[in-house]
Amino acid sequence: MAEVILQDVVKKYGTFKVVHEVNLNIAAGEFVVLVGPSGCGKSTTLRMIAGLENISAGTIRIGDKVVNDLPPKDRDIAMVFQNYALYQHMTVFDNLAFGLRNRKVPETEIRSEVTRATQMLGLEPLLARKPFQLSGGQQQRVALGRCIVRRPQVFLFDEPLSNLDAKLRAQMRIEIKALRERVPTTSVYVTHDQVEAMTLGDRVVVMKDGWIQQIGTPLQIYNRPANRFVASFIGAPAMNFIGVELVEELGVMSAHAKDFKVELSLDQAAVLRKHGAKTVTLGIRPEHVRLGTPTNNTGSSFTGVVNVTEQLGSELVIALNVGGSTIMASRISPETEVSPHARVQMWVDGKELQLFDDKTEIAIR
Amino acid sequence: MTARFTKFGFDEKERFMLFLIAPAAIVLACFEIIPILIGMNASFREWSLVNPQRTWVGPKQYIAVFTDPVFLKMVLPNTFVLTIVSVGVSLALGLALASLLNRPFFGRAVVRTIILLPLTIAPVITATMMRWSFNDQFGVITIFLSYLGLPDVAWLSDRWPSFALIIITDIWIWTPWFTIILLAAMQGLPPEPFEAARIDAATPWCIFRRVTLPMLRPVIIVCVLIRAIDAFRTFDQVWILTGGGPARSTEVFSVYAYVLAFVDLDIGRAAAAAGIGALIMLFVGVGLYRLVNRSMEVS
Amino acid sequence: MISFALHTLRRSIFAISIAAIFVVFVGPIAILGVTSIRPASGVFYIWRGTNFTLNNFVEVLHQSQVVQAMWNSFVLSTLATILSLSITIGSGYMLSRFGGWIQRSWFATIYIFRTVPYISWVLPLYLVNTRLGIYDTYVGLLLPHIAVHVCFFSWLMKGFFDGINPSMEYAALIDGCTRWGAFCRVALPAAMPGIAALAILCWLSTWNEFLFALILSGKRTPLITSTMAQFVTETGTEWNLMSATAVLAMMPALLVTIFGQKYVIRGLRM
Numbered sequence: 001m002a003e004v005i006l007q008d009v010v011k012k013y014g015t016f017k018v019v020h021e022v023n024l025n026i027a028a029g030e031f032v033v034l035v036g037p038s039g040c041g042k043s044t045t046l047r048m049i050a051g052l053e054n055i056s057a058g059t060i061r062i063g064d065k066v067v068n069d070l071p072p073k074d075r076d077i078a079m080v081f082q083n084y085a086l087y088q089h090m091t092v093f094d095n096l097a098f099g100l101r102n103r104k105v106p107e108t109e110i111r112s113e114v115t116r117a118t119q120m121l122g123l124e125p126l127l128a129r130k131p132f133q134l135s136g137g138q139q140q141r142v143a144l145g146r147c148i149v150r151r152p153q154v155f156l157f158d159e160p161l162s163n164l165d166a167k168l169r170a171q172m173r174i175e176i177k178a179l180r181e182r183v184p185t186t187s188v189y190v191t192h193d194q195v196e197a198m199t200l201g202d203r204v205v206v207m208k209d210g211w212i213q214q215i216g217t218p219l220q221i222y223n224r225p226a227n228r229f230v231a232s233f234i235g236a237p238a239m240n241f242i243g244v245e246l247v248e249e250l251g252v253m254s255a256h257a258k259d260f261k262v263e264l265s266l267d268q269a270a271v272l273r274k275h276g277a278k279t280v281t282l283g284i285r286p287e288h289v290r291l292g293t294p295t296n297n298t299g300s301s302f303t304g305v306v307n308v309t310e311q312l313g314s315e316l317v318i319a320l321n322v323g324g325s326t327i328m329a330s331r332i333s334p335e336t337e338v339s340p341h342a343r344v345q346m347w348v349d350g351k352e353l354q355l356f357d358d359k360t361e362i363a364i365r
Numbered sequence: 366m367t368a369r370f371t372k373f374g375f376d377e378k379e380r381f382m383l384f385l386i387a388p389a390a391i392v393l394a395c396f397e398i399i400p401i402l403i404g405m406n407a408s409f410r411e412w413s414l415v416n417p418q419r420t421w422v423g424p425k426q427y428i429a430v431f432t433d434p435v436f437l438k439m440v441l442p443n444t445f446v447l448t449i450v451s452v453g454v455s456l457a458l459g460l461a462l463a464s465l466l467n468r469p470f471f472g473r474a475v476v477r478t479i480i481l482l483p484l485t486i487a488p489v490i491t492a493t494m495m496r497w498s499f500n501d502q503f504g505v506i507t508i509f510l511s512y513l514g515l516p517d518v519a520w521l522s523d524r525w526p527s528f529a530l531i532i533i534t535d536i537w538i539w540t541p542w543f544t545i546i547l548l549a550a551m552q553g554l555p556p557e558p559f560e561a562a563r564i565d566a567a568t569p570w571c572i573f574r575r576v577t578l579p580m581l582r583p584v585i586i587v588c589v590l591i592r593a594i595d596a597f598r599t600f601d602q603v604w605i606l607t608g609g610g611p612a613r614s615t616e617v618f619s620v621y622a623y624v625l626a627f628v629d630l631d632i633g634r635a636a637a638a639a640g641i642g643a644l645i646m647l648f649v650g651v652g653l654y655r656l657v658n659r660s661m662e663v664s
Numbered sequence: 665m666i667s668f669a670l671h672t673l674r675r676s677i678f679a680i681s682i683a684a685i686f687v688v689f690v691g692p693i694a695i696l697g698v699t700s701i702r703p704a705s706g707v708f709y710i711w712r713g714t715n716f717t718l719n720n721f722v723e724v725l726h727q728s729q730v731v732q733a734m735w736n737s738f739v740l741s742t743l744a745t746i747l748s749l750s751i752t753i754g755s756g757y758m759l760s761r762f763g764g765w766i767q768r769s770w771f772a773t774i775y776i777f778r779t780v781p782y783i784s785w786v787l788p789l790y791l792v793n794t795r796l797g798i799y800d801t802y803v804g805l806l807l808p809h810i811a812v813h814v815c816f817f818s819w820l821m822k823g824f825f826d827g828i829n830p831s832m833e834y835a836a837l838i839d840g841c842t843r844w845g846a847f848c849r850v851a852l853p854a855a856m857p858g859i860a861a862l863a864i865l866c867w868l869s870t871w872n873e874f875l876f877a878l879i880l881s882g883k884r885t886p887l888i889t890s891t892m893a894q895f896v897t898e899t900g901t902e903w904n905l906m907s908a909t910a911v912l913a914m915m916p917a918l919l920v921t922i923f924g925q926k927y928v929i930r931g932l933r934m
Contacts, residue, residue, distance in 0.1 A: 378762070382758050389755035390755075395807070396810070399792070400785040400786075401784060404785065472682070476682060479690055481929070482690075482693060482917070485928065487889055489874045490914050493896050497696065503707070505695050546933060549932075597781065600782070600874070601875065604878075619783040626787050635787055639787055651779075654775060
């Protein structure tokens with residue numbers, strides 16, 4: 001186990017910067033997930049740590065070694081690829097042993113390492129097969145095994161689950177999580193799937209257009225998004241955003257939009273007063289939009305017209321039209337009878353709102 | 366940062382890249398690029414094979430080629446007609462055959478084997494074969510045509526019949542090539558657009574025009590590019606079938622340069638002719654390449 | 665009723681087209697085959713008469729030049745295939761896996777020199793070979809035959825490697841291989857089927873190649889295509905012997921077409 005430190009790491013193709021000054025300290029044994037939409041630079045960052053891409057500027061350290069100029073083989077890392085990248089012409093056993101043989105590990109030791117990994121992953125019956133005889137899930141397990149046998153300083157995962165179907169993906173996610181406990185190793189995991197990011201990461205790094213947007217624990221990212229992009233990217237259904245005007249009456253600040261008015265808490269009012277803007281963007285998680293009348297004294301109610309309802313069995317999701325803008329409400333009891341075009345009363349709690357600057361889109365706190 | 370660069374100015378990756386291409390580059394340089402340079406040098410000299418004086422004469426040889434009526438009236442038109450007709454007809458026939466074969470039927474494997482034959486047999490043998498089949502007296506095809514009551518054609522004694530025979534041979538060789546590549550491309554197309562077109566009640570011809578052809582366009586363009594470059598330098602068939610005759614009327618550019626060098630033994634002028642051909646090809650090739658790139662971007 | 669008639673009509677047209685393909689593509693080869701087993705007197709009007717003989721083949725095989733030419737062509741094709749592929753695999757791999765100015769300039773070089781007509785460099789090559797004293801020798805024939813393959817086969821190899829996902833090689837790099845190790849131990853084995861296909865194409869194209877043979881080979885190292893051409897252009901009347909030689913010369917092509925069809929098609933499709 002070793003720490004991984006990225007200092008002002010930049011990747012340029014020609015004059016085009018795809019990764020901007022990335023600074024990231026990953027503690028030994030920590031599991032960090034890089035998440036973002038495609039083209040955000042997360043894979044490039046991972047490949048720079050792996051040494052598959054040169055870095056244009058900055059330093060990368062693994063443990064106490066600067067690895068900028070080291071080829072991948074000397075960085076003591078292991079990597080799982082999106083398409084598994086198993087050696088098609090080798091058996092599962094040879095696939096697992098390949099890295100150890102390259103490092104001149106004695107054959108008996110290789111055998112015991114491979115056995116350890118195969119037992120852990122349930123691969124024993126498949127050792128003599130070739131990759132094309134395996135299912136997607138089995139191939140991904142072999143790819144994981146290839147990492148485990150090496151006992152490297154760092155595991156790198158490049159969207160390892162995105163080629164699997166939904167059910168298998170959920171299952172493998174749990175396996176990776178379980179594996180973490182048994183083989184604690186510093187890990188960097190790249191995904192575009194927010195569920196993977198939230199469930200697997202000790203810390204999550206949200207990236208967009210080559211910039212790091214926010215680094216934090218899953219809960220920090222979810223509850224205190226640094227900006228509008230992070231807020232919208234994490235969480236499903238996505239956060240609702242409403243442009244509002246701020247009005248102060250008798251010391252109470254409230255946010256107004258068409259057919260919509262929410263009272264803000266005193267703390268929020270203080271922050272907004274300091275910020276000074278007259279209009280801001282309000283972010284409301286769909287699960288915070290509740291049906292009925294407020295059950296506490298910080299709630300504000302409003303009415304909307306039901307556009308569409310989505311029955312998920314465990315919950316009901318409603319898309320409402322509130323003064324021309326759409327607001328999603330989730331976690332409504334599935335037994336609720338709501339008919340389309342009906343006008344319903346909803347409420348939100350001012351304390352649960354997020355506030356973003358209209359122009360910079362940065363959270364106002 | 367500077368540690369990554371060595372005194373050669375290449376980083377580790379670039380050195381590996383150079384290492385990979387080095388053998389190919391060396392062979393290419395020694396046996397293609399240097400000869401071409403030598404040829405260019407020779408084209409500015411009076412250089413006869415029997416009496417190699419190698420006097421520098423400037424562009425005289427180029428002027429001689431460009432004022433040679435054989436070159437202007439026979440070689441240039443022949444080369445371009447051969448290229449355009451052969452590529453055009455083989456493409457059309459290849460498309461037709463590929464669509465014909467793009468369905469399961471009894472004996473398809475046999476047909477596919479048969480159309481591979483023209484591609485694997487040497488053009489020299491094919492040309493021999495054609496020459497024999499079209500022999501004016503005993504050729505099977507000549508006799509068959511006269512059975513049908515058609516007038517006798519002295520295939521190899523007049524310009525246009527000889528030239529037609531060259532083109533027929535070329536088409537015979539290259540139609541299968543188009544067929545096989547286009548058939549593979551057709552089989553690789555996704556089935557959904559065809560299903561959608563059938564549901565929209567499109568006729569087979571309409572499906573071919575509006576769905577198959579546009580989807581095959583990139584493949585067709587690359588095929589035509591490769592073929593056009595090769596057709597321009599056709600030599601084997603022409604040399605075996607007619608030797609450029611009768612009276613040099615079927616000479617194409619490669620044959621013309623060959624005759625200058627090894628019949629007239631005038632290396633200087635032959636090099637000039639070859640240089641002109643190379644220049645034409647360079648323009649055509651680069652032009653076509655641009656065209657290909659642009660059409661690839663569009664599609 | 666009408667639709668039934670239309671269906672029948674369609675089917676007959678289809679059957680006729682398939683028959684036409686047979687006649688057009690097998691016909692000339694069959695004529696050549698029949699001619700090769702006819703005695704000299706029976707060559708004309710080959711479908712009449714029932715005299716068949718293998719004497720033509722015996723006679724052809726007694727001509728030392730034909731046997732020598734076939735042997736030379738065989739050796740040359742085999743060596744040229746091995747050497748051309750070993751130098752173009754690396755070149756194609758580089759073109760497929762890397763970017764940057766080196767890759768772009770090499771690609772441009774290959775493209776440009778592929779468009780250069782063969783005659784433009786075989787002519788001066790004749791001068792080079794005579795000057796170096798390798799005219800009409802194995803070496804003098806082999807090296808140009810390798811050079812002729814550099815451009816085209818690098819291009820084919822690139823296309824072939826483009827179809828193989830590079831992440832296997834990345835995995836190998838991380839698993840402790842150098843770039844060279846990843847290329848040899850992972851990319852090459854994965855590319856083997858394609859390389860086999862290209863090897864067949866390369867062998868055949870050297871065997872079939874004519875212009876180089878005509879200009880760069882002579883009496884000492886005759887090749888099969890140039891020997892055939894000599895028959896056709898110089899004697900030109902002994903069609904039975906010529907056909908027998910041609911049938912012998914097309915044997916590799918026939919064998920490959922029948923037994924290696926899969927590879928030929930794969931090679932052509934790249």
